[in-house]
Amino acid sequence: MVTESTIVLTPKDFKSEVKPTWCPGCGDFGVLSATYQSLASLKVAPDETVVVSGIGCSSRFPHFMKTFGFHTVHGRALPLAQGLKMARPDLNIVALGGDGDFFSIGVGHLVHAALRNIDITAIVMDNEIYGLTKGQTSPTSPHGHVTKSTPYGLMASQFNPIATALTLNVSFVARGFSSKPKEMAALIQQGMNHKGFALIHVLSPCPTFYNTFDAWKASVTPVPADHDTSDRSKALALAMETEHPYMGLFYKEERPTMDHAAHELVQNAKEFDIDKYMARYA
C-alpha cells in the first residue's frame, strides 16, 4: 500500500544529483528508470518513502534517488526495512539489492519477511554473478558455470528465487526483466500497491562479468495471459520452467500483515506513567 503525494510528480522528481556508478549497459539502469517511473505514477511522496538497500552494485540505488534512503550492510536490507515499517507504518518502504544480498548472505531474512508479511516491496536485481567483487559465483549462477571462484565449474545447483518465494508463501511474487522497463514499472506499481510483502525478482544482466543479456532476451517469456495468480501450484509449475524464465505476476494473495496487526494493538495507547507502572513492584 502506498501513501500518496498531493503534488504532481514526474520521474525527474525522484532522480538525485548523484550519477549512477554502474558500467555502461548494466541492467540496473533499466530498473532505476522503471522505479522513477512507477513512483511518479503512484504519486508516492518522496519525503514519505524510504529505499533500503544492502551491498553490491545494485545496492548503490538509494544514492540515485531523491527519496529517503538507507544503504545498509551486506544482506541486511530486509530486516532493517521491516524494523522501519513496524515503527513507521505510514511510510512507503522499498527494499532492494542483488542476488548475493537476498539469496546468499541475507537469505535467512527472506524466510521471515515472507512469514511476517510486513508491507514492504522488495526488488531483487539478479545478474547471476557477484559483480562488485569482480566476478565470483552467486547462488543463482547455473550449475557448471565457470567464474573466478569456480575455475572448475560450479558444483552446486542453481537457486530458484521464484519457486523459493512461492514455497515460503510470499504474498506477492513477480519477475521482471531490465530490458522490459514498461512491464517492470507496472510490476513495481502493483507490488507497491499490494498490502503485504511483495518480492519482485528482476533479471538484470551484468555486461562486464556475465553477460546474459542476449540469452535472456531470447528466452524470457511473458506469464501466460490465462494464468490464475491466486493458484500457487500453477505458479510453482511456471517457476520451475527455468529454460524459459517467465516474466510477470506469478502469485498474489491478500492476508494479514504484521505491521497492521501491531498497529491495531496500539490504538488505545496511553502516555507512560512510571508510578502506575511501578505499582507491580510495590
Add this chain to the structure above:
Amino acid sequence: MENEVTIRIGGESGEGTISGGDILALASARWGYHVYTFRTFPAEILGGPCLFQVRIGEHPIKSMGDYADVLICLNKEAYDRNISELRTGGVLIYDPADFTPDASDFITYAIPFNEIARKEVQLFQTKNMVMLGAISGLFGPPLEAVVQVVESRLSKSRKSNPILMEKNMLALEIAKKYVTEKLSKHDPYQLGPVEKGDRYVLNGNQAVVAGALAAQCRFFAGYPITPASDIMEALAKELPAVGGTFLQAEDEMAALAAVLGASYGGKRAMTATSGPGFSLMTELIGLASMTELPVVIVDAQRAGPSTGMPTKMEQSDLSFALSAGHGDTPRMIVAPADVADCYSLIITAFNMAERYQMPVLFLTDQGLTARVESVDRAAFKPMPIEERMQFVEIGANGSGSNSTSFNGHSTSAAAEAMAHSFARYAYTASGISPITTPGPGAVAYVATGLEHDEHGHPDYEPEDHTAMMEKRFRKLDTAASELPGPPRYGDEDADIGIIGWGSTEGAIQEAIDRARTKGYKVVSLHPRILSPLPDRTIRDFIRSVKKVIVPECNYSGQLANLLGAKYGLQAIRVNKFGGIPFTAGEILRAIEEVS
C-alpha cells in the same frame, strides 16, 4: 536477636527453590526489610542444582553477604555443595529423611519437609511452601506476610485450581506449627517488626524495562537469549500500551538491523542480548556508528567464551564492547552498578544515543539481571528526555535551524548546508549534525555505511575521510565534556584506591565500610560511563592514592588493561572468574593484603 539474616536455600531446579526464595524476599521486603538476592540455576529447564540466597536486613544492603547465616538443604547434594558457605555457628536446616549431617559447628534443625508435604498436606509440590512456613516460624517474616505474597502470586491460577491454593496455605500453616511446637529455637536470627520504607522490589532486567519505557523507547527487536530474554518478553507485552511496536527477529543481526531501521524512522529503539548475540551484532554496531544513528544495545553479560555458562555472571565483555566492529568505530558504553542504576542509566543511555547520534552499549550482567533488590521509590522518577537535534529548513516557522535541545553548539553549518542541499553530516564544532526523519515536509538524505561527504554521498577522498573520522570521534570529546563524572566513595586522604565497574560496586563499598572500621583508609571510584572515560577524574583519582586495586569478574583484567593503556596505571588486579559475583569479604581481603 539480630534483625539481619542471610538465608541460602539449596535444592533441585524445578522443585520450587527459586520461586520459594522469591516469595521469601518479597514477603520480607513488604514486611519492611531491605532485601538483596543472589541465585544460580542450571541452563536446563528441569533438574540440576540451584540455589537462592537472600540477605534480609533493617538497613540498606550492598552485597549478597560473605556467608549464609542459615542454610536450608532440600537434598543431600545441596548440603555437599553449600555447607562450606555456611558461617561457623550458623543454622543448618535439613530433612532427616534425606541425610544426617556431620555438623558439630552449626546449630541444626531437622524438619521433615518431604513427609509433611506428602503425608500431611498430601501434595508433594507444596514442599517449597513447607520450607517457607518453617522459615517464617523460625526467623520471620510473619506468616501473614508470606500468605499475602503467595495469594497475589497464585491469584491467576486460583480460579482454575482452588485446591492448589488451599494446599499451599495448609503447607505453610502445618510447617509453621511444626517448628513452633517441635523445635526449640536456639539461634540469634529473628526478623522483628521494623519501620516500613517506601520501596519497590525488583531485579535488574525489570528495572531496565521500566527505564526503557520511561525513556520513551518505542521500538524493540530482539532474539531470545539467556539472561536477556526477560527484557524482550516484558517489552513485547508492555510496548503496545504506550504506542510502541515489537519484533522478535530471526537472529541478532536482524534484531539490530530492525532497531536501526526504527531509529532511522525517528523512534527511540533498543535491543537486548548477551555475549553470543552481541558477537553477531557487531556489523550493525559499525553501521549505526557510521550512519550516526541512535541505538541502545543491552548486553546482559554471561560467562564466556562462546556459549560459555549462560546462567552464570561474568564481566568479560568490556574489551569487546570497547572495540566491537571493524575500523575505528566510536560508541559509548554505560555500565550500571545496581538495580536503581538499571532504571536511571538506561534513560541516560537513550539520551546519550539520541544526543550524540551513536550506538550506546549498556553492560549489565547475569548477576544483576536476576538480582532482586529493594530500592527506594524515589529512585524511579520521570527523567528529562533528550531529543535528537532536528534539522529544520530555513524559513520554517520563521527561524533557522532548530537548536532548542542543542546546548550552545553552533548549528550554522546546518543553515549554510541548506544552500546546497541537506548536509546530514555537516561538520560542526561538537561533531553532532542535525538530522531529519522521514515524513511529510522532511528533507531527505541517504544513510550509508560507505564513507561519505557532509551530504551523505559516497566519498573516498583522503581529506574527507580524515575530516569525517575526526567529526565522528569529536562527539566522544563533546560527550566527555558534558557527561557527569563518577563520585568517590570512602576516605578523601586514602592510600588505597579501588576502581571498579558494573555490578561489583556494592561489594566494593561494603568492603570499604568494613575496612574503615578496621582502620584502613580506602577510597573507590566507579565510573558508570566507560566510553568516553572521564579522563581527568580518573587521573586525579590515580594520583591521589598510592595503590589502585581493580577487582573484576573476568580472567584478563579488562578494565585494568584499559586503565593501563590509557593512564599507564599498574593496577593490583583482583580477578574472579568462576561465574559467581564478588563478596565484600573477598575485596576486603584484597585491601588487607595490599596494605
